[in-house]
Amino acid sequence: MPHKLSEIISWPEQREKAKSYFDSYGWPDNRNEAWKYTSLAHLQEAEFTATSSSVPSKTSPADLEGLSVQISGNMLQLPPKDAIPAGISITDITTDDGARAAAFTYLADNHLLPALSAMHQTSAIAIDIEKTDSASPLPAVIISLTGSSKDGACYPFVVVRVHKGAEARIAELHSSDAGLSCPLMVYEVADDAKLHHIRLQTEASHTTHLGLNQMQMGKNSQINSFAISMGGALSRLETHSLFHGTDAELAQSAIYLGRDRQHHDITSFVAHEMRDCASRQLIRGVLDDKARGVFQGKVRVAPDAQKTDGQQMSRALLLSRDAEADAKPELEIFADDVVCSHGATVGELDENLMFYLKSRGIAEDDARNMLIDAFLVDTLDEIEDPDFAAFMTSQINRWSLARR
Amino acid sequence: MNLLEIKNLHAAIGDTKILHGIDLTINRGEVHAIMGPNGSGKSTLSYVLSGRDGYEVTEGEILLDGESVLEMEADERARAGMFLAFQYPVELPGVTGMSFLRAAVNARRREAGEDEVDQLEFVKLVRAAAADLGVDNEMLKRAVNVGFSGGEKKRYEILQMALLKPSLAVLDETDSGLDVDALKIVSDGVNAQRGDDCGMLVITHYQRLLSHIVPDFVHILAGGRIIKSGDKSLALEVEENGYAGLVNAA
């Protein structure tokens, strides 16, 4: 991993850079190409306090087992030291500027979401997963991000380092009721390491959620990542995935589910810098009522990244006439020996299929739900870890049931 | 009481009038065959009966067990006992056969005030019915109709009929795409449903099917009207002479 000390900008410098960036650009609106479909103009007048309520007593969901890490605004609750098995360490780095600066290195570019984090960070933790000799797998780490109030904002920062040869399972559960929620997550997956990752966003119906997941991949590493966005008023999940070594594999899929006037944006950037790597992304959106969905997916293949296999497919299903979906897939290929494909479709429920189901006595709502499930099932199949798969499937079912 | 009574039925798809006054009565235990040239309105009639959206009844009445079905949605009609075996069954990617069949059977059971079927018991039930129709277990595991051959799709329609036990079954060209052996198997499946409880409307182009599923009545549909009705000998007559003479005489 290109973790050169010389590249690290000190934390105070980082903050200064962020401030000057934000002072010159402010909140983007539709005139900004990267925010063409998702304007943040509503935040210009908003004022948030970066305070927090206490850590809620509610721990991680019963149907997902693992080590529970809770972040509620500036409050942290880490598992007791004796509950953490060898191979895992969890550290509060909120006041450790050196550690924060080191984890921030890759994010030095001028970019809104890291800038917000650098300016306002309310809490920061580092999770290290190391290869163990033990035959039994390490427990999953379940990070619950909650807290704050309608006029509050949260800026949690989490860096997860999966060290050489280790296998980690990390779940991010975003369910704050803050006015503004800006989590920044950095995943560094070292050579020969593997990360199983799920991310569930079920924020409050008034929340603006601006999340950034940064994935760094070493040689021969693997990431199996899956996100569901279903909460919030306006939600954007940006994923930036960078290949730093050859022979790495990224499977990164996402589902967004929108109703009422929700706005869901999935923006992804995959940078193939090294040869012989593969990325595979399936994006599915289901939009009801007046909900809006956006998928922006850029795949960049550098000149040296020969034999890259980059696949991306996004599909949106509109359940109502007033729902809307936009997709902007982009391939930037500078190498000549690659296999890359992308595609995007937007469609409605097929009347022929609806009639077939109804002609068998299946009621309208049940028929719709069967077809929605059918639309999502192959994407859910991408989740390798069985516990994670069951958990995410149950979340989709919850949404389908609430539709009725 | 008559099982099905169609009275002076006129129907349109959008602005296009397709059916121009059809009268037809089917009693329990009877098998009626409908034959007719391509485009005469046979499939349209089957969709109008099943309540497909976009098929508008502009005049006339459809009574099932004496009650009008015109205000009923397709799913309500199905739960009331109607079944349509599609001329072109659709593929349902991502919908597994077992969950689909179970949803359909349970919908019908709930309507009848019966308990939902136990999962294990249901699997046994389906396997037995499937074996009778030459539908193998592999097909049951796949998504509904996805990757099925034309003939397999037709068998799967009859499997659904066998599980749902409708009081009125409309079979739209169930014989097309079937090889000789499959035709025999499917016909046996249909004949097994025949009985005092069930009435059938069998749409076909070929006498061949009607030698397996012997009809009580044969009707000729042309230009959206029934131009002639008779017994099974009418089917033989059509096979011999085609429709031209009948259409011209009408």
Ligand SMILES: Nc1ncnc2c1ncn2[C@@H]1O[C@H](COP(=O)(O)OP(=O)(O)OP(=O)(O)O)[C@@H](O)[C@H]1O
């Ligand atoms: N969606 C539609 N819009 C307008 N006209 C239609 C539509 N569907 C069918 N038709 C027309 O209605 C008429 C009857 O069609 P239908 O499919 O009922 O015929 P059919 O008797 O079943 O023919 P076949 O023997 O070929 O199956 C045809 O003229 C056809 O073109």
Ligand SMILES: [Mg+2]
């Ligand atoms: Mg037809």
